[in-house]
Amino acid sequence: MKAKSVEDSKTVMTELIMPNDANPLGNLMGGNLMRWMDIAGGICAGKHCEAHVVTASVDHVSFNKPIRVGDVISIVAKVTRAFKTSVEVYMEVFATDITGNNTYKSNHAYFTFVALSEKTKKPKKVPPLEPTNKEETKLYKSAPRRRELRLILGGRMKAKDATGLKAFFKNL
Secondary structure, three states: OOOOOHHOOOEEEEEOOOOOHHHHOOEEEEHHHHHHHHHHHHHHHHHHHHHEEEEEEEEEEOOOOOEEEEOEEEEEEEEEEEEOOEEEEEEEEEOOOOOOOOEEEEEEEEEEEEEEEOOOOOOOOOOOEEOOHHHHHHHHHHHHHHHHHHHHHHOOOOOHOOOHHHHHHHHO
């Protein structure tokens, strides 16, 4: 299976925040943002895997700054690592006013998606990822630790078996 670059599947999704997307304070509701992030991440993961994908986990969602009605958001989704049947996707959310001025980073998160075989609907192997710059390499190298932490928190791995995390904390 041929390796792919981050740029091969990078996805940018843009939305205008309307009153029905907001809470009574005029800010975008977090659930609406997470839904859009899931869609953008799923498109990105699907392009990388060349298959339909399902969301396996969402972690490290941060809500740093509110997004107001009338703002425009751009969700940038990039694959950071491909494992056997899953990919980790890092998403950043940028908000701006309608003129394109006053841009700021509002949110970020990591999502994990599993690729499914079209025939069996069971997990299928995914193409490897080949990072091409320093930032991509940094995210690529740190992905196994984030994966171990997800597996521990999800009850699918015992902390004593998390070799990557143990090595990381040994070096601190």
